[in-house]
Amino acid sequence: MPETSSSDPELLNRLKAACKDTLKCMQCGVCSGSCPSGRHTALNIRRLVRKAARTTDVLKDEQLWMCTTCYNCQERCPRDIDIVDVVLTLRSMAVHEGIMLAEHTKVSELLLEYGHAVPIDEERRKQRVELGLEEMPLTVHKYPDDLKEVRSLLISCGFDSLLDNKGKRNAEKETI
Amino acid sequence: MKGLSLFLGCVVPNRYPGIEMATKLCLAKMDIDCVELKGASCCPAPGVFRSFDTSSWLALAARNIVLSEEMDRDILTICNGCFSTLADANRILKNDPVLREQTNGHLAKIGREFRGNIEVRHIIEYLHKEVGPDKVRSFIERPLNIRVAVHYGCHLLKPSRERELGSFERPEFFDELIECLGATSVDYPDKTECCGAGGGVRSAQREDSLRLAQHKLSRIKDANIDCIVNACPFCHMQLDAGQEEIRQRTGIIYNIPVLHYTQLLGLALGFSPDMLGINLNVIKDNKFIGKVENE
Missing domain, CATH: 1.10.1060.10 (Alpha-helical ferredoxin)
Incomplete structure (x- = not known):
């Protein structure tokens, strides 16, 4: 660290x-x-x-x-x-300050990419259909424009640079 | 009172879709005015994202709230984590003009604005306060003669100053919603104790997290119950999938069925276990299903 x-x-x-x-x-x-x-x-x-x-x-x-x-x-x-x-x-x-646990970085990347910290997977898509639900939930998973809004907000808040920042800090440490 | 919009979050639709189905079936059967909150995202999860950065946590939460404001509906959550984030963010943004202005600055870039004119509800406190155990009882088609270990989960009750749901040490409202279905809510040691999943601990410190779950499960096992009933899909995942993770690590087998309250309610309202996705749990127990169906 x-x-x-x-x-x-x-x-x-x-x-x-x-x-x-x-x-x-x-x-x-x-x-x-x-x-x-x-x-x-x-x-x-x-x-x-x-x-x-x-x-x-x-x-x-x-x-x-x-x-x-x-x-x-x-x-x-x-x-x-x-x-x-x-x-x-x-x-x-x-x-x-650039201190983030590896798993938490991963969850943050998922949020940035999908708008969900826990995105859907193949198995659950099938289960949803079998239950009689829509294959994709009616969340950002279903609506690309909404996902775009979520990403814009995260970037507006500098959330993405927090993850970059971590990368930078780790690199700094490695060169010390 | 306003109608409701159903906020799904992440774990319900993407890991335990049976809970989504159970919720929709129960709300429709009880004629509760609730529509889907389309286009919502992660709440975002309080344990991780609130820990990392306040401004992005507030901005995303605000967007979810605004989607419901635009429909003039209160938000209904079925997860303690979503409830924690959305209720706390809603309160903070209503009361703190500086944070509200800052958050609205971000929201303006996507053409939205937080107005602060709706409430955030959790299905357990909503059913207890707005419907009431007696009215819930009137909908029952299949009384449940089973013994239940209730798991409230932390963020439904706490911080109690904000939640205003009474004692966090010895709460009763969730038990009352269990007992009105004919079931017995069994007291057990450490009943209000944490499942160990929250605060980003399950995601980053799995071994530590499972030690808390193991403690909770061992207390519940000793209470001689038929199933655990929770109010939160993240607790649900920890207590269900966690049993298998604990078995792989220690060899200890608990084999306790885990139900979200909407699934238990769904059984009492006459829906089949398959319709409610109870068979989609990691822990499958045909004995439990048989007991419920043959009563």
Whole structure:
């Protein structure tokens, strides 16, 4: 993964501003105790909350991607910290720094190409007909003009360059 | 109250089309005014795309909402993920003028505009609030004498501040919709716990994700039930296809039939399991089908 050095003061300032609510945290651990992912994976949500506004290293932390966004922690936090919103903010900052898991890049490419994160396949086209449904669902799958709109929107938002950005960052890293 | 437009999302039409058919059959039989939302895309999925980039997540969600606004219909979702994205985006765009202006800037390029004059509904809360268990009961042709493990899924209930569906710790409305069909909703430990699929975890961290599913399935298996009933095709996929993935990795066989609520409702309304695509699951259980049909 690319380096996001803690010595990047501009990034650290943005992180502090985006996650300043986490400074209310008293490290009671209700979040970790409520976390279903934490029961079965390496995710320590209490630790992530502690790191959130303090170090840009948090953006490289793989635990960021083990949260299922179930909201138990956020619902039960006695300090009313919107913990899942913090996780989403950190993930988004990581992605904009060029950090994206390979499978997530693939899902993003599917969205750009088909307008569906999970596009149809041959088997399901057959099943649809057997059920009495149209072979293609009446979504962007059926209407090319609508797919064009979806692609235009994604490009207007710079979504495609996020994926390019990842490529660039990885290439940078490889040359280091 | 406005009529509805059916938002399909991705997993229902492209992986579990039986749920699409079941939904359409049930809505028609119950005479609920709902048309197809043509030309819609991925909601886009909250776990992945909301995690990556807010502006594109909002823009695509807004486009889907606008398609329904243009028909002057509320959106009906049959997936917790779609509900999460569309309900949250709808609320954000209605309340945040800056994000709304920014999003409308993107939408203007495709000749559309978010106006903020419709609501986003989930079929479970819609049936409970707008139809009600008693009226649902009146449509039944085949009472279901079965034991059901209800799986609410996370994003139907949470964040509870936004969903306003009561307690997220011990919700009851979904159970009531199960019991009005004659079935028994069986309590079990960790009933409201996550299936493990959300947040992009199933797509990128499959092993971690399946450990959560395995925990959930083992709790359900111990409860001695006939089937799992969910409100979300992504939970559905995790609990159905996940059983086979867990078997391949651990040798553990659960063999628990998994139904979306619309499929269970469809059975109670008298449709055959084949019409509802229940046989299209990864886990096929003829004993369950026989039990339902012979009651």
